[in-house]
Amino acid sequence: TIDAERLWDSLMETARIGATPDGGIARLTLSEDDRRVRDWLRARCDALGLSMTVDEAGNMFATRPGARPDLPAIAMGSHLDTQPTGGKFDGVLGVLAGLEVLRTLDAAGYRTEAPLMLVNWTNEEGSRFSPAMLGSGIWAGVYSREYGDGRADARGDTFGASLDRIGYRGEARAGAVRFGAMFELHIEQGPILEAEGVEIGVVQGIQGMRWFDLTMTGTAAHTGSTPMGMRRNALLGMARVIEGIDRIAKAHPDAVGTIGFLEIGPNSHNVIPGEVRATIDLRHPSDAVLDRMQAEVEELVRDAAEAVGLTHRLEQISRTAPVVFDAECIASVRTGARAAGYSTRDIISGAGHDAAHAAAVAPTTMIFVPCKDGLSHNPAESTEPAECAAGAQVLLEAVLDYDRR
């Protein structure tokens, strides 16, 4: 049995690294605070005598040997980076619950057949450097090291330079560290488990997700002396796109569509916006529906640009197909939850996770626990100590079940 208090203490201890006054965490990937929480994790792994490998994308892998060195490792983990308005659980719970599993086995002197591995993926959030799940994507070979290194944040600082700066560029080639299966515990980030009073979500897969960069360009000019009929207001075109995406998503059951990032230039009270840049996020469990939504968005953008007299550039920056998780891994989660006595429900993840990239390489699944009001990417994100402990216990049981097969 995992130590619920030790797990909670670790969550609260790391929550101080990058803490915000409103109770959240702003621990952007590859920031100084990211370095500090990585150092914290490395020290805890050292204390358990684990061997740590860091790869060239900054992904951290700590291994605990099993009885049979010929077997591939069973991995647990998630990410320690957060959104700028992040909470204390998104990602962090999956890493610290994995650590808690290893601490529990250590204290019990339990030796698994396969080696166990704890993983901290770099830049899951994608908030400082897009796209999300970049570290696991480089590991899985979806993105090259060069592509990753070149990604720039809003200030022009790059992923590669930031990784070097915080000292977490590892020696290992991306993909060189492999494992035989992966279990990722995570908060649901949605309202379903809480609404139905279910303790554990048995995750079946992840919905598909497509991101686009959209730049609309008009003419910057004086707000006072440029008549309405002579304007090419890039922000007006973008306003129509914002409304249109909301309309398109609402027209497809189970779809979501959002603009979460937007920047306007020159951004001065008395200058008509000459250029506006935004990212569009479309999701649905079916790729066919996503194809239709994408076509509708392309038409929307063309029409809005034409109506306002703008030029535009719409560029797909990421595309993740819907993911179906491994049946055996899912069976182990189900067995583990039953053994631990928790209620379960099958569920599809609305959010993307590193497990999506892992699933392309090895048998993978996820375990969800509820979060208050379905809220995440928000300082008010909240999961109870007992809910965190339930997730960690099911993670332990699932890993041991998988190890026994």
Add this chain to the structure above:
Amino acid sequence: TIDAERLWDSLMETARIGATPDGGIARLTLSEDDRRVRDWLRARCDALGLSMTVDEAGNMFATRPGARPDLPAIAMGSHLDTQPTGGKFDGVLGVLAGLEVLRTLDAAGYRTEAPLMLVNWTNEEGSRFSPAMLGSGIWAGVYSREYGDGRADARGDTFGASLDRIGYRGEARAGAVRFGAMFELHIEQGPILEAEGVEIGVVQGIQGMRWFDLTMTGTAAHTGSTPMGMRRNALLGMARVIEGIDRIAKAHPDAVGTIGFLEIGPNSHNVIPGEVRATIDLRHPSDAVLDRMQAEVEELVRDAAEAVGLTHRLEQISRTAPVVFDAECIASVRTGARAAGYSTRDIISGAGHDAAHAAAVAPTTMIFVPCKDGLSHNPAESTEPAECAAGAQVLLEAVLDYDRR
């Protein structure tokens, strides 16, 4: 007849002071470059034997005596400071055309009845120290000397300290130097004259202007796992406001309405915007129409917030009444343009100018010349030598006509 080449040479000579590689000027008010261009102007005035007075706000007044010392001076001028992304004409043309008028009269040995005065106002742009038109505002008694001195730039440096540092704190009390009329030549900063192929804009006044800060607040949440029906998307509400302001402005003939500044939070690709902040700029020549537009905007904001489930705060941050220029001054511009053989069009200034403060103290008007594509506050700002010469010639004729009355 003014000397078109001498005027152009002066424009190009001063354009080197604070020149930027892209062909513009970054000559922020009270900077070292502002001191250099002021020294240049003072030397040219000395060469003409003019007497120079500088007031406590750094405004420069150079006087050429007339035949009748009992008459108040007829003033010409504008400002020599620029935006950080300024062009070669905004403000500068009005000062150098005034200088050219004085040089022309000097060469011709022409003596006016009233004294003539050349004015360079301090900090018209308001870009380093807000608000705009600060020097003329202190002169007109709209702002106190203390208020002006305390205005700080982004680095915390104050107007007063900067004025002392460049040595342009004059002895004269603000407002002590008076004149009997004022003519300000300026580029239109809009597209109307160019579009209609008209050479001279006979400016009737300056439209009224109201600025507002608007904050709309919803709930930041995950874009992937938050169903469309459970969202409070602040950017969706703001998109409706952006479109609505455009619609309201278009519904009132001669009105303009714009959001030029907008910031969203947390501004992350996969977070539904929880808070959006913008400034609204409404302008119209009639205060009654502005009252109606303001009421419509207030209703628009309320409706958009309610429809999306947002809270909001709408706050007026500035309000300038419309200015109507002096009929006799306008008549002199019309007569002058006819005498010089240029096509004219009545026009209302969309942008604010020092002439607005001058008009509160003495009969005042403005003369506009076209600028390419209506562009200003932009290094690409462009007015042809012949257009500059036309403006200066009309300024000369208007001043002589006014002097003869």
